[in-house]
Amino acid sequence: MAKAIVKGVLNQDLYDASDIRCVSGSGTTSRALAQQTGITPSENRLDLIEQSRTIIVAFKPQHLESISESESKAATDKLIISVLAGRKLESLKTIFPTARNIVRVMPNTPSQIGKGVSTYCFDQPPTDKDLNEVVSILSALGSSYAVNESQMHIVTAVSGCGPAVFFRFVDLIAQAASKRGLDYALATQLAIETGLGSLELMRQSDKRPRDLVDEVVSPNGVTHALLTSLDRDECPEIIERSIQAAVDRSEELS
Ligand SMILES: NC(=O)c1ccc[n+]([C@@H]2O[C@H](COP(=O)([O-])OP(=O)(O)OC[C@H]3O[C@@H](n4cnc5c(N)ncnc54)[C@H](OP(=O)(O)O)[C@@H]3O)[C@@H](O)[C@H]2O)c1
Numbered sequence: 014m015a016k017a018i019v020k021g022v023l024n025q026d027l028y029d030a031s032d033i034r035c036v037s038g039s040g041t042t043s044r045a046l047a048q049q050t051g052i053t054p055s056e057n058r059l060d061l062i063e064q065s066r067t068i069i070v071a072f073k074p075q076h077l078e079s080i081s082e083s084e085s086k087a088a089t090d091k092l093i094i095s096v097l098a099g100r101k102l103e104s105l106k107t108i109f110p111t112a113r114n115i116v117r118v119m120p121n122t123p124s125q126i127g128k129g130v131s132t133y134c135f136d137q138p139p140t141d142k143d144l145n146e147v148v149s150i151l152s153a154l155g156s157s158y159a160v161n162e163s164q165m166h167i168v169t170a171v172s173g174c175g176p177a178v179f180f181r182f183v184d185l186i187a188q189a190a191s192k193r194g195l196d197y198a199l200a201t202q203l204a205i206e207t208g209l210g211s212l213e214l215m216r217q218s219d220k221r222p223r224d225l226v227d228e229v230v231s232p233n234g235v236t237h238a239l240l241t242s243l244d245r246d247e248c249p250e251i252i253e254r255s256i257q258a259a260v261d262r263s264e265e266l267s
Pocket residue numbers: 014015036037038039040041042043058071072073074076079096097098099119120121122173
């Protein structure tokens with residue numbers, strides 16, 4: 014995720030490579046990232062925090078507790094951007110009590126190619142400057158939307174888990190097609206391109222998704238048969254239950 018952010022902001026010329034520092038636990042990934050992008054590897058986390066105005070925290074959620082007291086003090090009056098899944102503002106505030114502000118972000122994996130969607134919530138109402146900085150950094154990953162922290166579990170289910178749902182969906186369609194005589198690779202390609210085209214059509218349309226469904230279906234036609242079978246097999250209830258399972262797990266983890 015850190016690599017996606019750094020590459021994205023450099024590609025969009027939002028910052029100079031000389032403006033950005035990075036550090037990691039072992040030093041392996043931060044050295045590699047510095048080599049690939051020309052940003053500066055810091056000696057250690059304290060050095061990075063002292064030298065920076067804005068700090069992006071992108072290690073695993075369990076590493077948050079490894080922040081030392083001196084690192085926490087060095088973050089005084091700085092803006093902290095956390096992409097850690099499931100770590101609430103409350104727990105981030107315990108670690109960085111004197112930060113200028115803290116923003117919690119939920120990105121998703123298409124961020125790697127600049128096509129992600131992120132949701133974010135600030136701890137304190139942000140200044141225009143901090144809001145602009147966060148939105149411009151997130152624009153390097155794709156689009157971004159402000160949400161309330163109480164909505165983080167449901168957006169995690171929708172956009173955080175969403176890529177896996179679409180990948181699984183394409184795989185299941187391609188598997189079913191290959192059992193019926195179509196090459197799996199071709200079926201995957203057809204499903205991907207159908208997904209891309211349909212989603213783009215939906216994005217450009219001012220109609221609701223269900224109205225677009227109606228436009229594709231003719232009574233007793235092939236699509237009608239497919240959708241009727243989905244409904245008979247409780248597809249809506251399955252989606253409802255799986256979204257709830259994701260929300261429940263997100264709540265448990267945080
Ligand atoms: N991937 C996603 O789609 C996604 C989506 C939403 C949120 N997130 C969140 O993004 C965060 C990073 O996920 P990821 O998938 O990018 O993980 P990752 O590829 O495993 O990267 C973790 C990074 O943390 C570094 N690190 C390990 N220990 C550290 C320490 N003590 N101090 C500083 N850095 C340390 C690692 O570097 P070394 O190995 O060199 O130590 C590595 O560069 C997670 O908190 C995750 O919840 C990820």
